[in-house]
Each structure stands twice: as C-alpha cells, then as structure tokens.
Amino acid sequence: MSTELEDVLDQEIPEGTKTGYLDYSLSRTTRQIRDDRGREIYENLEMAYKRAVEDIEWEIKRLDRKIVASFDFSPNNALSLVMVKDLDTKEIVETDFNRAIEKRNLIIKLNIMKQRYNFLFGHTYDIDKEVL
DSSP: OOOHHHHHHHSOOOTTOSSSHHHHHHTOOHHHHHHHHHHHHHHHHHHHHHHHHHHHHHHHHHHHHHHHHHTOOOOSSTTOOOOGGGOOHHHHHHHHHHHHHHHHHHHHHHHHHHHHHHHHHOSOSOOOTTTO
C-alpha cells in the first residue's frame, strides 16, 4: 500500500508545466483541489469508523474474558481451597448481571456503528437484527 506522498511523487508532471510538481500543484483547478480534499476526508472518516467498530469488538471480547474469569473458582494453589462460605453469592450475581447488561449495550452500540458504516461507505458489515 503506497502512501499519499508516494502517490504524489509517482504522478507524471503534465505537459506544459514550467518547472515540475510545484508549478503543477499551484496551478491545479478548484475541481482538482476539491476532489483531493474530498478523497482525504472520505479516507479519514472511513478509517475512523472502522477503528470505532474494531474498538467496540475488542471491548466485547475483553468483557467476555472477564465474564468467564469471574466463574473461575479454582484454588490459587494446590494447598488452598475455595470455601463455600467465602463466596459472596449476591456480589457474584450482581457483577454477572452488570457485565451482561454492559455486553448487551456494547453489542447494540456495535450494531449501530456497523449500520452507520454501511450507510456511509457501502455495505460491508453484517448486522445482528435480533439485537436491534
């Protein structure tokens, strides 16, 4: 994937320019300038939306790992045991419930972000219709 600078440097200088790319750049039409700026805005927004989707997906995975880890009642070492009386069941239920709500909210947020991406940039992401 080439960078924007490489793309500019690889461009052929149009016939009739006096000195090179600088002359060409200074004499570009308003339409060419608008097209370049529009392309840059589009690419920046597309990357930002993709990043937002990926960030939410990562948050959901991280939360899934927390949920699984919260039910790991194995002892810390071979000589210790987790005693039933040491478990705070109300706290476990409340924490599990809160994490489930947090995950549901993240899934809704993810699906909305995917809908926005699909609307703005064309269909790419699959959306879970049951969640919305």
